[in-house]
Amino acid sequence: MLRSASGLPFDDIRNLVAQMPGPDEEARAAAAARQGQLVKPPGALGRLEEIAIFIAGWQGREIPQINRPTVAVFAATHGVAARGVSPYPSEVTKQMVATFTDGKAAVNQICGVFGAGLRVFDLALDMPTPDIVERDALTEAECAATMAFGMEALAGEPDLLCLGEMGIGNTTVAAAIFHGLYGGEAAEWVGPGTGATGEVLARKVEAVRAAVERSRAHLDDPLEVLRKLGGREVAAMAGAILAARLQRVPVVLDGYVVTAAAAVLKALDLTALDHCLAGHVSAEPAHRAVLERLGLRPILDLGMRLGEGSGAALSIGVIKSALACHAGMATFAEAGVAEG
Numbered sequence: 001m002l003r004s005a006s007g008l009p010f011d012d013i014r015n016l017v018a019q020m021p022g023p024d025e026e027a028r029a030a031a032a033a034r035q036g037q038l039v040k041p042p043g044a045l046g047r048l049e050e051i052a053i054f055i056a057g058w059q060g061r062e063i064p065q066i067n068r069p070t071v072a073v074f075a076a077t078h079g080v081a082a083r084g085v086s087p088y089p090s091e092v093t094k095q096m097v098a099t100f101t102d103g104k105a106a107v108n109q110i111c112g113v114f115g116a117g118l119r120v121f122d123l124a125l126d127m128p129t130p131d132i133v134e135r136d137a138l139t140e141a142e143c144a145a146t147m148a149f150g151m152e153a154l155a156g157e158p159d160l161l162c163l164g165e166m167g168i169g170n171t172t173v174a175a176a177i178f179h180g181l182y183g184g185e186a187a188e189w190v191g192p193g194t195g196a197t198g199e200v201l202a203r204k205v206e207a208v209r210a211a212v213e214r215s216r217a218h219l220d221d222p223l224e225v226l227r228k229l230g231g232r233e234v235a236a237m238a239g240a241i242l243a244a245r246l247q248r249v250p251v252v253l254d255g256y257v258v259t260a261a262a263a264v265l266k267a268l269d270l271t272a273l274d275h276c277l278a279g280h281v282s283a284e285p286a287h288r289a290v291l292e293r294l295g296l297r298p299i300l301d302l303g304m305r306l307g308e309g310s311g312a313a314l315s316i317g318v319i320k321s322a323l324a325c326h327a328g329m330a331t332f333a334e335a336g337v338a339e340g
């Protein structure tokens with residue numbers, strides 16, 4: 001396990017990607033068989049059945065448990081925000097980090113409801129990354145070191161890792177990553193974020209177009225897309241998703257920005273998100289199409305567009321309920337109920 005923040009080059013990241021384990025197929029099969037015996041018509045718990053089988057596979061046991069769900073929120077500042085691509089100033093990022101620490105943000109309340117731990121990772125908030133329209137956000141060494149830092153999200157040994165972020169301007173960064181990875185027109189990937197309209201929205205589309213245009217020669221390498229167009233929180237989340245996989249810890253993605261980190265890994269290896277669930281689909285317009293492209297079906301669809309890991313945290317309730325049914329329900333035989 002890599003815990004150093006001293007700068008691994010991208011080759012080391014690619015080596016880790018090549019070592020990703022798969023789920024325990026025996027545990028999955030045992031969990032699926034159990035689902036078929038529980039006192040309910042087969043399939044009647046719908047997606048909850050799939051979620052229980054999914055967690056069983058990654059935990060390697062027929063009856064999995066989630067006792068230490070953790071929401072890791074990564075916060076960073078972005079030079080591109082100075083272009084006026086968000087209705088809010090960059091200072092809000094630091095102020096929201098203080099609000100997380102005070103327990104007063106939305107994500108704190110949701111974590112409280114489901115007994116989830118919240119860890120906030122602050123990534124050099126006083127040093128914004130360069131404006132991606134003009135320059136690369138990160139060097140290779142910085143990007144790889146930031147990915148390694150993100151691996152710290154596993155340090156408390158969570159048994160479910162939910163990811164979140166805070167960084168004014170980062171829906172612009174996410175849009176640039178998607179445009180860089182998937183092409184199309186810049187406007188397809190740009191949405192309101194915190195509420196951009198009119199000229200703010202127009203500046204956002206132009207920033208995404210220009211940043212990707214500047215990086216055009218390097219777009220076939222997903223790690224180059226990440227370092228040129230990404231921010232520190234996006235790189236750290238990519239590292240966290242990869243580290244979780246190496247430890248077979250299931251991951252819950254949040255909205256558009258978290259999904260950009262996931263998309264980089266999927267572009268490196270088609271199986272890289274096999275341990276990930278999409279906690280929700282954000283109201284950010286392109287999120288639904290991105291999830292489809294990644295083969296992820298959102299658990300919740302509540303019109304949320306906050307970030308902070310709030311949608312991922314909210315889905316813990318569904319995931320825990322899936323496991324409670326899986327573990328606690330009687331089989332037809334145990335309950336003495338007649339099978340159809």
Ligand SMILES: Cc1cc2ncn([C@H]3O[C@H](COP(=O)(O)O)[C@@H](O)[C@H]3O)c2cc1C
Binds near residue numbers: 168192
């Ligand atoms: C008070 C406040 C709390 C937030 N919590 C998450 N975000 C969210 O908004 C930001 C991205 O939107 P944009 O790209 O439009 O700046 C991120 O920091 C994100 O997590 C917030 C934004 C604000 C203003």
Ligand SMILES: O=C(O)c1cccnc1
Binds near residue numbers: 194284
């Ligand atoms: O979907 C998201 O991640 C999102 C949407 C709006 C603002 N911040 C984040």
